[in-house]
Amino acid sequence: MGFARSVHRWRLAERARRERTPHLQPTSDRLGRLLCGFGIASIGVLSTGWLAQVTELDTEVIAIVIGIAIVLGILTFALLLAAKRTVVGPADETSVAPATPTGDATESAQVAVVQDETGDWTWSVLHLERRAESTDRAASRSAATEQVERLQAAIEAADCHEVPEAAFRLSADRDDTWRWTLDRAGGSRVGVAPQAFDEREAAESAVHFLRDHGPDADLVDIEGGAFTFDERHDGWHWQLAASDRTPLAESATGYESRDRADEAAETVSDLVAQADLLDIDHVGAELYDREDGWAWRLVDDADAVVADSTGTFDTRRDAERAADAVLPALESAAVIDAGEPAFERYRTGGQWHWRLVDGTDRVVARSAAGTSARSGTDRAIERFEGTARDADIVEIEAAEYEVYPVAADGDEGRTAPVAGTDSRSTAVADGAGTATPETATVTSDDAVETSDSGSAWHWRLVTGDRDVIAASSDPCADAEAAQEAIERVREQARDAEFIEFENAAFRVYESDAGEWRWRLLDEDGTVLADSGAEHASRGEAAEAMLTLKEQAPDADVLEIETPAFELFVTPDDEWGWRLIDGAGRLVAEDPDTHPTREAARRAMTRLLDHLEADVRTMDRPIFQVSGADDWHWRFVLPTGEPVAIAATSHPTRDALVERLSTVRETAAAADDATIDEVAIQLYDGGDWHWRLLDRDREELADGRGTYPDRETALEAVETLTAHAEEGPIFTIEDAAIRVGGGDGAGGHDDDGGDGDGWHWDLVDRDREILATAADSADSRSALVAAIDDVRRLAPLADPVTFGDASFDLVATADDRWQWQLRDEDGQVVATGSERYATKATARDAVSDVRRLVDRASVFTIDSPSFELYADDEEWAWRLVAEHDTVLLESTQTYGTRTAARDAIDDLKAYVPDGAVTVVE
Numbered sequence: 001m002g003f004a005r006s007v008h009r010w011r012l013a014e015r016a017r018r019e020r021t022p023h024l025q026p027t028s029d030r031l032g033r034l035l036c037g038f039g040i041a042s043i044g045v046l047s048t049g050w051l052a053q054v055t056e057l058d059t060e061v062i063a064i065v066i067g068i069a070i071v072l073g074i075l076t077f078a079l080l081l082a083a084k085r086t087v088v089g090p091a092d093e094t095s096v097a098p099a100t101p102t103g104d105a106t107e108s109a110q111v112a113v114v115q116d117e118t119g120d121w122t123w124s125v126l127h128l129e130r131r132a133e134s135t136d137r138a139a140s141r142s143a144a145t146e147q148v149e150r151l152q153a154a155i156e157a158a159d160c161h162e163v164p165e166a167a168f169r170l171s172a173d174r175d176d177t178w179r180w181t182l183d184r185a186g187g188s189r190v191g192v193a194p195q196a197f198d199e200r201e202a203a204e205s206a207v208h209f210l211r212d213h214g215p216d217a218d219l220v221d222i223e224g225g226a227f228t229f230d231e232r233h234d235g236w237h238w239q240l241a242a243s244d245r246t247p248l249a250e251s252a253t254g255y256e257s258r259d260r261a262d263e264a265a266e267t268v269s270d271l272v273a274q275a276d277l278l279d280i281d282h283v284g285a286e287l288y289d290r291e292d293g294w295a296w297r298l299v300d301d302a303d304a305v306v307a308d309s310t311g312t313f314d315t316r317r318d319a320e321r322a323a324d325a326v327l328p329a330l331e332s333a334a335v336i337d338a339g340e341p342a343f344e345r346y347r348t349g350g351q352w353h354w355r356l357v358d359g360t361d362r363v364v365a366r367s368a369a370g371t372s373a374r375s376g377t378d379r380a381i382e383r384f385e386g387t388a389r390d391a392d393i394v395e396i397e398a399a400e401y402e403v404y405p406v407a408a409d410g411d412e413g414r415t416a417p418v419a420g421t422d423s424r425s426t427a428v429a430d431g432a433g434t435a436t437p438e439t440a441t442v443t444s445d446d447a448v449e450t451s452d453s454g455s456a457w458h459w460r461l462v463t464g465d466r467d468v469i470a471a472s473s474d475p476c477a478d479a480e481a482a483q484e485a486i487e488r489v490r491e492q493a494r495d496a497e498f499i500e501f502e503n504a505a506f507r508v509y510e511s512d513a514g515e516w517r518w519r520l521l522d523e524d525g526t527v528l529a530d531s532g533a534e535h536a537s538r539g540e541a542a543e544a545m546l547t548l549k550e551q552a553p554d555a556d557v558l559e560i561e562t563p564a565f566e567l568f569v570t571p572d573d574e575w576g577w578r579l580i581d582g583a584g585r586l587v588a589e590d591p592d593t594h595p596t597r598e599a600a601r602r603a604m605t606r607l608l609d610h611l612e613a614d615v616r617t618m619d620r621p622i623f624q625v626s627g628a629d630d631w632h633w634r635f636v637l638p639t640g641e642p643v644a645i646a647a648t649s650h651p652t653r654d655a656l657v658e659r660l661s662t663v664r665e666t667a668a669a670a671d672d673a674t675i676d677e678v679a680i681q682l683y684d685g686g687d688w689h690w691r692l693l694d695r696d697r698e699e700l701a702d703g704r705g706t707y708p709d710r711e712t713a714l715e716a717v718e719t720l721t722a723h724a725e726e727g728p729i730f731t732i733e734d735a736a737i738r739v740g741g742g743d744g745a746g747g748h749d750d751d752g753g754d755g756d757g758w759h760w761d762l763v764d765r766d767r768e769i770l771a772t773a774a775d776s777a778d779s780r781s782a783l784v785a786a787i788d789d790v791r792r793l794a795p796l797a798d799p800v801t802f803g804d805a806s807f808d809l810v811a812t813a814d815d816r817w818q819w820q821l822r823d824e825d826g827q828v829v830a831t832g833s834e835r836y837a838t839k840a841t842a843r844d845a846v847s848d849v850r851r852l853v854d855r856a857s858v859f860t861i862d863s864p865s866f867e868l869y870a871d872d873e874e875w876a877w878r879l880v881a882e883h884d885t886v887l888l889e890s891t892q893t894y895g896t897r898t899a900a901r902d903a904i905d906d907l908k909a910y911v912p913d914g915a916v917t918v919v920e
Contacts, residue, residue, distance in 0.1 A: 213805035214853035225793030245810035247774035282723035329677035330724035575600035
């Protein structure tokens with residue numbers, strides 16, 4: 001009975017196979033039948049008529065022939081059993097498979113390993129016909145063979161269960177984590193776990209949650225914008241999502257509870273619409289309120305504080321004025337190095353000045369006076385720099401006569417302070433010193449001789465404070481002549497009378513040759529008329545003078561027999577004095593004027609008080625020191641111009657002299673720098689830093705950055721100064737939207753990002769980040785559009801509330817739609833495997849998912865198993881192994897569940913021991 005059932009089964013299967021595959025060409029069967037027929041015919045011929053015709057052969061020969069024919073028939077039949085047959089596929093497809101077992105082999109099965117046209121290897125299970133095919137491919141014959149062996153073992157050990165309409169399948173991955181999937185009966189995937197589980201029990205709990213809550217889960221459908229919340233490792237986070245569930249903004253940090261996160265989202269919705277857009281290209285100035293007042297600070301395009309003002313201001317407007325002055329000044333800011341001696345030029349009040357800074361960053365010398373042109377300051381620096389090292393140190397107790405030379409060309413444009421005119425104009429061409437009178441008009445009849453060096457010599461009587469009491473009226477040929485002139489002044493002044501006049505006067509005087517002359521002088525001593533001739537006696541000169549007096553009736557008549565001090569009024573109604581010798585010649589004059597006659601008289605008396613002062617030749621600059629409570633010095637040129645003064649005082653003369661040695665060395669080694677409005681000073685404090693100084697070296701701001709070397713610090717400073725003038729001045733009232741990104745070099749580039757793209761942050765005035773962009777943008781314009789979306793949606797967005805489980809529709813990267821199932825905390829617990837073209841289609845799919853979840857069974861795949869399922873009223877099966885791997889799928893369907901189960905039973909009965917045939 002068993003044999004008959006097998007034959008009957010084979011016939012039915014063969015008939016079905018031929019009906020399904022009429023294109024098969026069983027060439028091997030035909031050949032076998034032909035050979036068998038030939039063998040049988042041969043035996044018949046030998047055993048009937050042919051044998052009868054050859055009666056002369058004996059019986060033994062006939063028996064041998066018959067035996068050979070039988071053997072040939074058996075061999076032919078064996079060859080037919082082992083032969084391969086060619087299976088011709090549809091149109092252009094041909095494959096090779098083992099021959100279908102026949103005869104006694106009907107209860108066996110084979111596994112065919114076949115190499116296809118791509119070079120990959122597949123395998124098929126045949127039990128009288130092809131029953132199943134592999135879903136995987138192997139790269140080599142040996143790998144395919146090994147997998148077939150594992151397949152045979154899996155079939156032998158596999159159990160069988162029936163899959164209803166859908167099933168949750170739990171399986172372990174190769175890393176020992178667990179996952180679940182929701183599949184339809186036919187194998188199409190509906191949903192997956194969003195993450196792996198460390199334990200099997202956790203995966204099972206997740207599936208139970210889905211089965212319990214999925215069928216009744218509501219659908220969250222966001223229109224406009226909404227705030228969602230989820231719990232992460234650092235706490236609760238909120239996220240602002242658009243209607244397509246595209247995240248627009250999110251919290252930068254986690255909060256300790258959902259309520260706190262909800263409060264933070266509400267705060268953002270209130271602030272973001274009114275927040276200013278903080279878009280700094282390279283640098284900007286921010287005004288902010290400190291505890292002690294308003295201040296400003298420089299920030300870069302990453303919103304990092306570059307520098308902070310050291311001072312504060314009473315009002316924000318004052319701070320704004322200060323920042324408004326600093327930003328444009330940075331463009332021309334000088335860069336100086338702390339610890340490097342330097343002459344620093346600067347301008348204030350329309351005047352140029354200079355100072356000398358030593359290696360300890362202390363100012364050790366300053367210009368004595370300002371100049372209207374920078375060139376005057378340059379010349380003063382050159383004189384001080386070139387002569388300070390060898391200058392003598394001089395102290396003037398009360399007053400001294402200084403004998404000094406003046407070059408014939410004016411000593412580079414300068415003239416000596418000498419008497420003779422009323423103009424009292426400044427003799428400093430470049431303005432490097434104090435105002436001194438111009439050279440007097442020479443009233444002597446004799447030509448002035450000069451020394452061999454081309455210099456004329458003068459003298460002046462000065463006090464310790466550089467007040468000029470008296471000065472020479474005429475130049476001298478050399479220092480000795482100037483000293484002799486001083487001696488004549490002493491002699492004349494000792495016996496001089498005091499004369500006061502307010503009008504012009506006639507003078508009668510005796511010349512050095514013993515002749516008498518007269519002159520008419522105005523009230524300031526200028527010669528208006530001269531006798532032009534010599535007279536033998538005073539009387540003759542007086543008669544000639546009286547003849548002229550008729551034309552000047554108001555002029556006084558002075559007869560000069562002895563030296564005299566004259567007090568006179570200048571055209572400016574100022575008073576002065578002069579010393580006239582017995583011959584009527586001007587020998588000394590007050591270098592200054594005075595507002596009253598008494599003041600002029602006191603100035604004249606000062607000459608008499610210091611008439612016997614020492615005489616000193618001053619042919620090179622000096623450091624003149626003086627002190628009352630503290631000691632100071634001034635650097636004076638031979639012409640009397642103070643070029644430099646001490647920047648600080650000293651307690652003792654010795655301390656001052658010691659400090660002067662440093663000043664000399666510093667002046668010789670100093671570099672030059674010009675400070676317009678501000679200067680940036682680089683300094684090394686382990687790392688390099690910088691500070692912002694005003695023209696008076698007062699610190700305006702302290703740089704906050706640190707740099708490994710001077711070059712890096714200088715690059716940062718140059719970037720700052722190149723773009724500061726264009727920087728905005730802003731303040732953050734409550735919050736601001738800070739824009740970042742661009743070309744990564746501190747600037748903005750609308751066509752590309754810095755690798756991370758463009759992004760934004762919502763910050764408060766303390767720079768705490770309240771919200772941040774959920775994703776970066778490719779360009780600045782795209783970022784601005786995203787910010788506009790946030791400003792538009794956030795004020796109207798409501799928090800999304802999830803039930804025990806809720807379906808959520810989200811847009812995918814390819815602009816399609818997908819469902820997610822979230823728990824009450826907003827965590828995604830399941831994700832749809834299918835994508836839908838429209839949101840409406842995805843919404844409709846949720847109903848089908850609810851139904852499948854409600855009817856789904858739960859299978860744990862921890863060993864091979866046959867899954868039996870219905871497919872369009874037909875039945876099919878598949879073999880599933882560990883890791884949710886499908887090893888085999890049936891190649892045909894069955895009309896009944898029983899037929900499908902019988903097919904599975906046949907595989908389990910015959911495949912484990914079936915032969916493996918390799919088809920090249």
